[in-house]
Amino acid sequence: MTTGKQLFTTLTSDGTLTLELEDVTFPEPTGNQVLVKMEAAPINPSDLAILTGAADFENADYSPGKVVAKMPEPFNTGSKARHGQKLPAGNEGAGTVVATGDSDMAKALMGQRVACVPGNAFSQYAIADAAMCLPLGDHSSETGASSFVNPMTALGFVENAKADGQKAILHTVGASNLGQMLNRICLEDGMDLVNIVRKDDQAELLKSQGAKHVVNSSDDDFMDQLRGAISETGAFYGFDPIGGGQMVDSCFKAMEQVAVSQMSEYSRYGSNQAKRMFIYGRLDFGPTVLTPAYGFGWTLSGWLLTPFLQNAGMETVMRMRKRVLDNLTTTFDSSYKTKVNLKGMLTKDAILDYRQMKTGEKYLVTPQG
Numbered sequence: 001m002t003t004g005k006q007l008f009t010t011l012t013s014d015g016t017l018t019l020e021l022e023d024v025t026f027p028e029p030t031g032n033q034v035l036v037k038m039e040a041a042p043i044n045p046s047d048l049a050i051l052t053g054a055a056d057f058e059n060a061d062y063s064p065g066k067v068v069a070k071m072p073e074p075f076n077t078g079s080k081a082r083h084g085q086k087l088p089a090g091n092e093g094a095g096t097v098v099a100t101g102d103s104d105m106a107k108a109l110m111g112q113r114v115a116c117v118p119g120n121a122f123s124q125y126a127i128a129d130a131a132m133c134l135p136l137g138d139h140s141s142e143t144g145a146s147s148f149v150n151p152m153t154a155l156g157f158v159e160n161a162k163a164d165g166q167k168a169i170l171h172t173v174g175a176s177n178l179g180q181m182l183n184r185i186c187l188e189d190g191m192d193l194v195n196i197v198r199k200d201d202q203a204e205l206l207k208s209q210g211a212k213h214v215v216n217s218s219d220d221d222f223m224d225q226l227r228g229a230i231s232e233t234g235a236f237y238g239f240d241p242i243g244g245g246q247m248v249d250s251c252f253k254a255m256e257q258v259a260v261s262q263m264s265e266y267s268r269y270g271s272n273q274a275k276r277m278f279i280y281g282r283l284d285f286g287p288t289v290l291t292p293a294y295g296f297g298w299t300l301s302g303w304l305l306t307p308f309l310q311n312a313g314m315e316t317v318m319r320m321r322k323r324v325l326d327n328l329t330t331t332f333d334s335s336y337k338t339k340v341n342l343k344g345m346l347t348k349d350a351i352l353d354y355r356q357m358k359t360g361e362k363y364l365v366t367p368q369g
Contacts, residue, residue: 001026001028002026002098002099002125003023003024003026004023004026004123004124004367005022005023005024005123005124005342006024006120006122007021007089007090007122007123007346008020008022008086008088009051009086009087009088009089010084010085011082011083011084011085012083013076013083013084015070015071016071017053017068017069017071018067019051019066020066020067021343021346024123024125029100029101030101031103031106032103032130033100033106033127033129033130034097034099034100034114034116034128034129034130034133035097035100035125035127036095036098036114036116036118036125036126036128036133037098037124037368038093038123038125038368039095039142039145039368040093040094040140040141040364041093041122041145041364041365041367042092042093042146042334042336042363042364042365043090043362044149044150044362045281047090047091047122048354048355050082050087052351052355053079054072054075054285055069055070055072056069056070056072057069057348057351057352057355062346062347065346067346075285088119088120088122090118090122090123091117091148091149092116092117092118092121092146092149093116093121093141093367094144095116095126095367096111096112097111097114098111098125103130105130106130109130112136113139114128114133114134114144115133115134115136115147115148116129116132116133116134116148117132117148117149122342122365123342123367124367134147134148134321136328139328142364143328144328145364146177146334147324147328147332147334149305150178150181150334151331152305152320152321153280153305154181154182155320155323155324156303156309156312157169157182157303158182158185158186158191159308159312159316160278160308161191162191164237164276167191167233167234168191168192168233168234168237169182169192169194169238170230170237170238171195171239171240172238172239172240172242172251173196173240173359174196174197174202175195175197175199175202175203175205176359177334177335177359177360177362178241179206180205180206180209181331183206184210187211192212192232192233192234193211193212193235194215194229194230194233195213195214195215196216196226196247197214197215198217198218199218202216203216217247217250223253223254226254227254227257227258230255231258235255236273236274236276237275237277239278240277240278240279240281241279241280241282242284243279243284243285243288244284244286244287244288245284245286245288245289246289248277248279248288248300249291251277252277252293252298252300255273255275255294256275256293259275260295269295269296270294270295270297274297274299275294275299276298276299276300276301277298277299278300278301278302279301279302280302280303283357335360335362336364337362337363338363339363339366340363340364341366341367341369342365342369344369345363345365
């Protein structure tokens with residue numbers, strides 16, 4: 001039997017959030033499963049939803065390998081479905097396959113370094129599905145640790161846009177790790193991309209990477225810039241990880257204003273230009289504010305990677321995965337601010353830093369450290 005440390009997160013009905021390392025005995029893999037000795041795992045924004053949420057970590061109780069914090073309202077009640085459940089954490093990571101089930105696909109991975117999406121990557125070992133493992137070849141686990149969520153999401157946006165007959169995409173957090181990846185993919189594929197950023201240095205960063213259309217939401221003439229970029233590219237199709245606040249509203253407004261300016265005759269209902277925004281994250285936990293100012297031809301929906309992959313079909317998924325692997329150190333390269341081991345990720349300094357999700361400041365967890 002294999003034993004090792006694993007991180008669990010538990011929220012109780014009184015709003016107590018506990019993050020704790022525990023010694024776990026991992027089962028022997030069966031069928032198409034493999035047991036991966038985890039060597040590197042990124043802390044992605046999608047992990048923070050269950051790791052930290054909106055809890056108060058300034059005043060939490062810290063001890064080695066354990067943190068206890070309070071989850072304020074309305075966030076505690078909003079998380080009622082998970083009350084009392086001990087959840088593993090860590091969507092993705094990479095490591096070495098040390099045991100396999102008896103399927104041919106699983107056996108073929110024995111001894112290989114793989115990237116995987118086990119859902120408990122903040123752990124010294126994890127059971128993963130061989131079909132969802134990406135053999136890394138000569139790449140290190142650190143190089144391959146982020147080869148699933150961001151690369152497949154960014155590629156998924158472009159696949160989605162192409163399938164819907166779009167020639168341009170708008171992205172509201174242009175300078176993020178994912179945003180920079182999306183910029184590189186769009187440049188390779190000849191897809192126009194409108195990047196929204198918040199700061200001048202983020203705009204410079206993207207422009208230095210070849211981005212043609214970058215607008216800064218902190219500028220006084222933000223809406224003018226946005227209309228100009230949409231008009232130039234025809235980007236009536238956008239992706240937004242912010243969720244709360246008015247960013248989606250601003251994008252819809254600008255899209256509609258551009259569409260109306262291109263109409264030959266007036267309509268009291270506004271334009272019939274199809275405008276579509278997808279929310280794929282919650283960087284802002286506040287409500288999504290929409291105003292009735294974009295005609296009637298608009299759609300707002302959620303976007304998640306797993307359902308997209310399920311709908312895309314195996315052939316598309318395999319093609320996407322091959323592209324990621326072939327370009328892991330170029331198009332799909334990820335950088336990290338710092339590395340921490342499992343105990344290190346539960347210190348006050350680390351949590352207060354990585355939960356801010358600042359651009360270019362991602363943490364990498366090394367579970368064996």
